[in-house]
Amino acid sequence: MHWAAMGLLVQGGLSPLLSTAIGAFTGAVSNYFLQFYWAFNGKGVHGSSMPVYAFTVILGGLLNAGLFHLLTALIHVGIVPAQIFSTAAVAVMNFVIYKRIVFHERII
Incomplete structure (x- = not known):
C-alpha cells in the first residue's frame, strides 16, 4: 500500500518526500488488521494493541522520512533505491x- 500510494502521488506531481510520508500512513492504516489477525495471530485486545501500534507507526514514519530525506537530498541516491533501503529498515524495526x-x- 505504501509503495502504491507513493507511486501514484509522485506520478501526480507531489514531492517524493511528502509522497512517501502519505504512503507510509496509508500502508499503516491498511496493515493493522492484516498484522493483528494474519501475521501475528493476535489474541489480545485491540484497545491495548492500537495505541502501541500507533506509536510504532509514528516512529516508523519518522524513520522512513528521515532515511529517505538523508538518502535523496543529502547523499543524492535515487528515489527507488532510497525507498527500498528505507522500507527495509522500517520493516525490520516494525x-x-x-x-x-x-x-x-x-x-488485558
Whole structure:
C-alpha cells in the first residue's frame, strides 16, 4: 500500500518526500488488521494493541522520512533505491516491535 500510494502521488506531481510520508500512513492504516489477525495471530485486545501500534507507526514514519530525506537530498541516491533501503529498515524495526510488544499475546 505504501509503495502504491507513493507511486501514484509522485506520478501526480507531489514531492517524493511528502509522497512517501502519505504512503507510509496509508500502508499503516491498511496493515493493522492484516498484522493483528494474519501475521501475528493476535489474541489480545485491540484497545491495548492500537495505541502501541500507533506509536510504532509514528516512529516508523519518522524513520522512513528521515532515511529517505538523508538518502535523496543529502547523499543524492535515487528515489527507488532510497525507498527500498528505507522500507527495509522500517520493516525490520516494525517486525521486532510488533512481535515483542504490539501483538504479543496478552489479554488485558
